[in-house]
Amino acid sequence: MSDGFEEIAGGLAAVAKGFHARGWLLGTSGNLSAVVQREPLQIAMSPSGADKGELRPEQILSIDEHNHIVGQQGGKPSDESLLHIRVVKQLGAGAVLHTHSIWNTILSDFYAPQGGVKIEGYEMLKGLQGVPTHEHAEWLPIVENSQDMPALAETIGDTLNQHKAAHGFLLRRHGLYSWGENLAQAKRHIEILEFLLETIGRTLRIREQVL
Amino acid sequence: MSDGFEEIAGGLAAVAKGFHARGWLLGTSGNLSAVVQREPLQIAMSPSGADKGELRPEQILSIDEHNHIVGQQGGKPSDESLLHIRVVKQLGAGAVLHTHSIWNTILSDFYAPQGGVKIEGYEMLKGLQGVPTHEHAEWLPIVENSQDMPALAETIGDTLNQHKAAHGFLLRRHGLYSWGENLAQAKRHIEILEFLLETIGRTLRIREQVL
C-alpha cells in the first residue's frame, strides 16, 4: 500500500485510542475512516468489531466505494462503512468519524421528537469549519436508527441534502457522525459537537427545561 | 506454568489497569478471571486484596474448580472466585469480569424492586454476543448481595437458569458481572453494559422517570 495509506492508518489508530480513553468508542462501538484517494475512491476504514483502545494501524482496512476490500487484507468491513462512503461521496468529506458517547446517545433520543438538536450561541461553535462567530445556530439532525444500511444511507443522504450546513448528524439511541476535509478537522468537529452535546445535556438538568 | 497462563495473566493485568483508570475497580474492588484449561478446570484469577491499578501478571493466581490454588503460588484466592467458577462451569464462559462502578452500584439498588434492569433499543446492544439488532431487550437480573459465597453462587446459578439470554447480572449495591468466550469478549461486554447503565442512570435524571 501507499505511504499515504500507512500515514492515514496511523492517524486513525491514534484518534481511536484517544476517543476510546474518553469513553466515546467503548465495547468496539463506533468507526473511523479517511479518504486515501478519490479516483477511484479508496478509503482507510477501521474494521468491524475491533477494540478501539488497542487498534493498530495494520488493522485498518482499505475499501472501495462498494465497501469491498482493496487488495489482500484480512478483516471484515463494517456494515456502517456504507454510511461513511455516502458522506464521503455526497459531501466530498476527507474523513468521517462516528462516536458512541453517553451524551450523544441521551440527546439523540431526548430531542428525537423535534427531529434534531439546535445548538446556538456558544463560542465553541466557531471551531466548526466556516462558522465565523458564536452567533450561529447549528442544527444537528436526528435520524431514526436502522439495521438496513443501504436504506439508512439513503435517508442520511436525503437528510444532509435538506440540511446542507450541518457539520454532523445523530442516529437515534445510536451515536454521532461528523466529518471534515481531513482527519484533523473531523476530529476537531467531533470534539466540539461532543462538548456542546454534554453542555446542553447538563444544562437541561439545571434549568429543568424538560420538554 | 504454561505459556497460555502467562499470556492470559498479562491480559488480565492489562484489563485491570484500564478498568481501574476508569474508576471501575477502585479500592482493590472487583476481580477478573479467564479459563486456562477445561479438563481439569484451571482458571487464572486476580488475587484477593490487590490494587488493580498496579496488578502485575505474576500476582495472578491459578485456581481449580474448588477455588484451591494450583501449584506453588503465594497469594490468597478471593472468596468471590466461587462466583466466577460457577459462571465458567454453568455457562461455559472463557472469561469472567466483575466491576464496581458508580453507575452499576446506583442502578443495582434503584431497580432492585423490579428484580432487574431492562435495557432496550440501543445500538450499543449489538456489541453483545449474538445480538443482531438494536431492537433487543436485554434483561440484567439483580441478585441480593450476600457474604455467604456458596449460597450466593447457588442463587446466581438459579438466576442464570431463569435468564438464559442474559449477558451479565448485578449484585445489589455491589457490582456488575459479565463474561464472554474469551477475555476480549468479556471486556467488550463490560464496556457495553457499563456504558448502557450510565446512559440509563443519566437519562433518569433528565426525564424524571423516577419509579
Added chain:
Amino acid sequence: MSDGFEEIAGGLAAVAKGFHARGWLLGTSGNLSAVVQREPLQIAMSPSGADKGELRPEQILSIDEHNHIVGQQGGKPSDESLLHIRVVKQLGAGAVLHTHSIWNTILSDFYAPQGGVKIEGYEMLKGLQGVPTHEHAEWLPIVENSQDMPALAETIGDTLNQHKAAHGFLLRRHGLYSWGENLAQAKRHIEILEFLLETIGRTLRIREQVL
C-alpha cells in the same frame, strides 16, 4: 530565540496537553500564553487553530504587544491574543490561560444575569494568590461574549478595573480566563477555579437553588 522562550514554550505545551486530557481545551479551543520579556513586551503564545492535545513547543508563537509575530516564525496568532496582552499589560501577569470547560460554559450563562459568580467559603480558595483563608468571597465577573476583540479587550479592561481582586473572569457561553505571576501559578488558578465552578454547578442540582 532565547533559552527562556524554549523553556516557556515547553511549559505551555505540557499544560495544554494536560488540560486537553481533562476536556478543558477540546476542538482546538482555548489558548495559553506566558511572558518572555517585559521591555519590549514579548509573549509566548499558542497559535490559532492548534490541537492542544498534540501541541508541540515549536508551534508556540512569539508575539509583541500589538499581536505581531516576532521573528521568522510561521503560524497565525489567535485574535484572542489581544485579551491575553490586555491582561498581561494591565495586571502585570506573567502567564494567562483560557479554558473551555463544560462547567465554566454552563455557569457563565447561568449566572450572567447576576454579572458574575460568587464563590465563597471553600478551602480551595486559599490556593488563589493572596487569599489567606477559606473565609473569602471571590467574585468571578462575567463579560458578554463578542467577536470584536479590540472592543472586548476594552470591556475586560474596565471589568478588571472594577474588580481588582478578581483572579479570573468568564466570557459568557465561551470560557474562563485566569492568570498568575508565572505559568505554574496560572495553572494552579485555572485548576482551582475549574474545580470550584464544577462544585457549584453540581451543588445547584442537589440543592435546587435554581435562580
Added chain:
Amino acid sequence: MSDGFEEIAGGLAAVAKGFHARGWLLGTSGNLSAVVQREPLQIAMSPSGADKGELRPEQILSIDEHNHIVGQQGGKPSDESLLHIRVVKQLGAGAVLHTHSIWNTILSDFYAPQGGVKIEGYEMLKGLQGVPTHEHAEWLPIVENSQDMPALAETIGDTLNQHKAAHGFLLRRHGLYSWGENLAQAKRHIEILEFLLETIGRTLRIREQVL
C-alpha cells in the same frame, strides 16, 4: 536519609500523581504523608504548595512530631501537617492522605447539619480495614473548617475519640482525610470513601432524598 525514606517518598509521589489525574488534588490542594519511623517520630510529608501532578520524590519533606523539618532539606511544611501528625499519634496510623474532590466537598457541606455522612449497606465498605461485611454502617464525621491548625487538630482528636471506628473524616467545604497502617491501605481507603461519596451524591439526585 534512609532507604526507607526514599522508598516512601517515591510511593507518596506516585499516589499524588494518580490522585491528581482523578481531580482529587487540583491546584496544589491536599497533602500526603507516611511514617518513616516511630521513635522518635519521623514523617515523610508532601511540601506546601506543590503541584501534585508533578510531585517528585526529592520534594517530599521529612518532619518530626512538632512539624519541624528533620535534616537539611528545603521546602516549607504545610500547616496541615499538624492534622497528619495528630492522626498518626492518636490512631497509630502509618500513612495519612487528604484529598479535595468535587464530591467530598459537596457532601461535606450537604450533610454538615447532621454532623456526618452515614454510609451503609455497600459491598465497597468491605475494603475498609476490619469491616467483614457490607452490612456495616460507616459514620464519616464532619468537622467545621478552620485556619487555626492547633485548635483544629484538637477538635479532630476529640471527634476521633468519639468515633473510634471511623476510617476517615470530612472537613466542611474542604476535603477528606483517611489513613491506614501503611500507604497502600490509606490509598485503598481514600479510593473507597471517594467512590462511596460520589455514589451517595449521585443517588441523592436520582432519589431526590434532599434533606
